[in-house]
Amino acid sequence: MTVPQVTARGAAAARRRRRGLAGWQFVGPFMAVFALVFLAPIGYSIYLSLYRQRLIGGTSFVGLENYQRALTDPQFWSALGRVSLFLAVQVPIMLFLALLVALAVDSGRLHGMRFFRVGVFLPYAVPAVVATLMWGFLYGTQFGLVGSLNDALGLTLPSPLTPELILLSIGNIVTWEFVGYNMVIFYSALRVVPTSLYEAAAIDGAGQFRIIRAIKLPAIRGALVVATIFSVIGSFQLFNEPAILKDLAPNAITTYFTPNLYAYSLSFSGQQFNYAATVAVLMGLITMAIAYLVQLRGMRREP
Amino acid sequence: MRRTLTKIVTAATVAALALTGCASSDDPADTPNGPVSAADIQAALDAGGEIAVWAWEPTITEVVAGFQRKYPKVKVKLVNAGSGNDQYTALQNAIAAGSGVPDVAQVEYYALPQFALAKSVTDLRAYGAGGLGGTFTPGPWASVNTGGGVYGLPMDSGPMALFYNKEVFDKHDIEVPATWADFVAAARKLRQADPKAYLINDAGDAGFATSMIWQAGGRPFQVDGTSVKVDFTDAGTTQFANLWQQLITEKLVAPVAPWSDEWFQGLSNGTIASLVIGAWMPANLTSGASAAAGKWRVAPLPQWQAGGTASAENGGSSLAIPEKADNKALAYGFINYANAGDGVAIRLKGGAFPATTAELNSPEFLATEFSYFGGQKANEVFAESAKNVVSGWSYLPFQVYANSVFNDTVGQAYVSSTSLQDGLNAWREAAAKYGTEQGFTLR
Numbered sequence: 001m002t003v004p005q006v007t008a009r010g011a012a013a014a015r016r017r018r019r020g021l022a023g024w025q026f027v028g029p030f031m032a033v034f035a036l037v038f039l040a041p042i043g044y045s046i047y048l049s050l051y052r053q054r055l056i057g058g059t060s061f062v063g064l065e066n067y068q069r070a071l072t073d074p075q076f077w078s079a080l081g082r083v084s085l086f087l088a089v090q091v092p093i094m095l096f097l098a099l100l101v102a103l104a105v106d107s108g109r110l111h112g113m114r115f116f117r118v119g120v121f122l123p124y125a126v127p128a129v130v131a132t133l134m135w136g137f138l139y140g141t142q143f144g145l146v147g148s149l150n151d152a153l154g155l156t157l158p159s160p161l162t163p164e165l166i167l168l169s170i171g172n173i174v175t176w177e178f179v180g181y182n183m184v185i186f187y188s189a190l191r192v193v194p195t196s197l198y199e200a201a202a203i204d205g206a207g208q209f210r211i212i213r214a215i216k217l218p219a220i221r222g223a224l225v226v227a228t229i230f231s232v233i234g235s236f237q238l239f240n241e242p243a244i245l246k247d248l249a250p251n252a253i254t255t256y257f258t259p260n261l262y263a264y265s266l267s268f269s270g271q272q273f274n275y276a277a278t279v280a281v282l283m284g285l286i287t288m289a290i291a292y293l294v295q296l297r298g299m300r301r302e303p
Numbered sequence: 304m305r306r307t308l309t310k311i312v313t314a315a316t317v318a319a320l321a322l323t324g325c326a327s328s329d330d331p332a333d334t335p336n337g338p339v340s341a342a343d344i345q346a347a348l349d350a351g352g353e354i355a356v357w358a359w360e361p362t363i364t365e366v367v368a369g370f371q372r373k374y375p376k377v378k379v380k381l382v383n384a385g386s387g388n389d390q391y392t393a394l395q396n397a398i399a400a401g402s403g404v405p406d407v408a409q410v411e412y413y414a415l416p417q418f419a420l421a422k423s424v425t426d427l428r429a430y431g432a433g434g435l436g437g438t439f440t441p442g443p444w445a446s447v448n449t450g451g452g453v454y455g456l457p458m459d460s461g462p463m464a465l466f467y468n469k470e471v472f473d474k475h476d477i478e479v480p481a482t483w484a485d486f487v488a489a490a491r492k493l494r495q496a497d498p499k500a501y502l503i504n505d506a507g508d509a510g511f512a513t514s515m516i517w518q519a520g521g522r523p524f525q526v527d528g529t530s531v532k533v534d535f536t537d538a539g540t541t542q543f544a545n546l547w548q549q550l551i552t553e554k555l556v557a558p559v560a561p562w563s564d565e566w567f568q569g570l571s572n573g574t575i576a577s578l579v580i581g582a583w584m585p586a587n588l589t590s591g592a593s594a595a596a597g598k599w600r601v602a603p604l605p606q607w608q609a610g611g612t613a614s615a616e617n618g619g620s621s622l623a624i625p626e627k628a629d630n631k632a633l634a635y636g637f638i639n640y641a642n643a644g645d646g647v648a649i650r651l652k653g654g655a656f657p658a659t660t661a662e663l664n665s666p667e668f669l670a671t672e673f674s675y676f677g678g679q680k681a682n683e684v685f686a687e688s689a690k691n692v693v694s695g696w697s698y699l700p701f702q703v704y705a706n707s708v709f710n711d712t713v714g715q716a717y718v719s720s721t722s723l724q725d726g727l728n729a730w731r732e733a734a735a736k737y738g739t740e741q742g743f744t745l746r
Contacts, residue, residue: 056742251714269707
């Protein structure tokens with residue numbers, strides 16, 4: 001009597017086990033790749049950040065000492081401050097321009113609209129490295145465009161590569177690169193607004209600005225949040241532009257100009273892999289936190 | 304010319320090999336890894352095998368070809384793992400990982416102490432390099448003699464000279480400066496005569512500044528094992544800082560970073576009228592500022608004391624053998640061929656500047672006329688400079704890092720009200736902080 005009961009219970013457990021296993025078989029390949037290419041590097045960075053390797057004395061476990069050091073490192077904070085300022089100034093300008101262009105293109109009142117759309121998007125297709133090299137040349141006061149303008153018009157334009165103006169110059173490059181990209185995000189969101197809404201608005205006698213405020217902007221709120229999050233992450237990860245301009249403006253762009261550049265310099269010039277990993281982990285956390293805040297705020301406004 | 308050179312080199316090599324053969328068998332105490340005789344190396348070369356060489360110097364390709372013709376059983380895998388810092392990063396990573404380590408690596412003189420200190424590269428005395436002292440010129444030889452061993456063989460050298468655009472100098476009636484005071488005066492004169500032109504460019508360059516301090520007799524870096532002293536207040540350093548400060552304050556230096564497009568343009572069109580740089584520069588001028596061919600000349604380095612002859616090295620590389628290399632005997636055979644053997648002649652032909660005394664003194668080398676310099680026998684100037692390199696200089700065992708933060712500190716003097724001396728002091732702070740963190744004792 002008891003025996004079959006046991007078997008039945010055993011069979012049920014086995015079935016459950018099988019079912020469990022079947023699930024794992026499906027997600028297994030994904031989990032393996034996910035663990036290998038997403039979790040392992042993060043785990044390894046955290047592991048690295050707990051050690052310290054020195055030229056003399058070798059490697060030793062130091063616990064959270066690297067984090068303690070980063071939190072009191074003026075260079076790390078100045079880098080973070082710089083990208084925060086960049087975020088606060090460049091991102092709104094860029095998104096506003098992108099929105100303006102998207103609305104203009106969407107209005108259908110532009111001549112040569114296709115050309116305009118492609119023209120604005122084109123800079124995004126130019127690799128960041130090439131774009132920066134090109135702008136670096138334009139910025140030259142001796143033999144670059146700024147220099148030529150000074151010569152031709154008798155101006156004394158300041159060098160865009162001085163410590164005072166370099167962040168602005170980088171902001172200009174990044175804006176040039178990414179207005180088109182954000183424009184496409186906004187434009188595609190605008191394209192899915194049903195035309196019946198516009199017809200209804202027209203019947204109600206709404207003007208273009210009223211339509212923009214009451215229909216178009218609410219319709220692309222989701223896209224705005226997404227674009228903002230991308231821009232936040234992009235700002236905190238600022239690296240290509242300063243790293244390349246550094247050759248042209250070695251004194252204006254320090255080795256700790258942005259957190260990424262700082263981590264790079266620490267690791268590749270200073271052999272401080274452990275501390276570089278610490279900076280990377282901290283920046284990851286800070287970026288996540290800010291992106292999450294933006295998302296929370298964006299979602300709260302969602303009707 | 305080439306045949307004669309080859310003969311001389313071969314003779315020198317045979318002599319060197321004979322010498323080193325004796326040295327390594329006579330003095331086993333000097334050879335920590337057990338002596339490897341010239342015969343052992345020859346046997347390895349004859350037996351053949353494969354070695355990996357990491358180098359970015361352009362003429363090395365021809366050297367590899369020549370080496371493989373001479374030793375057909377040896378296969379050389381030449382890899383360009385980036386230049387300078389990029390390559391050191393790759394090398395350090397490979398050494399840390401313990402795999403993929405090359406058998407031979409190009410290491411610049413300023414970076415060699417860092418690798419030597421960590422014992423990442425082999426002390427070549429075990430292979431007979433201890434006896435090569437006379438083969439190489441004093442500057443480069445001193446550079447590879449670091450931490451009590453010989454950690455590389457000098458590949459090239461950069462005794463400094465003044466390169467100047469004669470056309471611009473003549474046009475504005477400027478004399479070639481013999482002293483640094485004359486140099487400042489010339490810079491003022493040129494700037495007054497032509498507001499678009501500068502005598503020289505400088506946007507803050509660690510290699511240049513350290514070479515200038517070297518020539519002035521400053522010894523800011525003193526290294527004794529793991530005890531390090533950084534001090535930018537000695538007489539030589541202050542002399543340099545005070546003089547160069549005048550040029551910066553009066554805006555007499557073009558704020559153009561070296562190796563940029565603007566730099567080459569300025570060198571081509573005469574708006575940068577001179578260069579204070581190593582003897583490896585001519586090939587770069589020929590290719591990068593070809594429009595100015597025939598206009599440039601070479602003169603000895605301006606002096607701190609009138610009538611002096613002091614000079615310094617600027618740049619230059621050695622070939623070293625990583626401690627974890629698989630095939631060290633073969634690797635030594637290669638670097639000996641490249642830097643003290645037939646390879647030297649091949650590299651000279653490609654436009655490199657030698658680090659070997661035989662070449663520097665050979666009449667053919669000295670008589671070479673450079674069409675870029677209007678037929679001037681520029682090597683005479685360079686060879687004289689090589690002989691007069693001030694001795695006693697050393698780099699930090701973490702110079703790679705120190706140089707990377709040069710513009711964070713000293714560079715600020717070029718773009719703000721910070722003085723050069725304050726910048727140097729800030730550099731000292733940064734270097735000392737790093738040194739302490741890395742376990743050095745800072746004196």
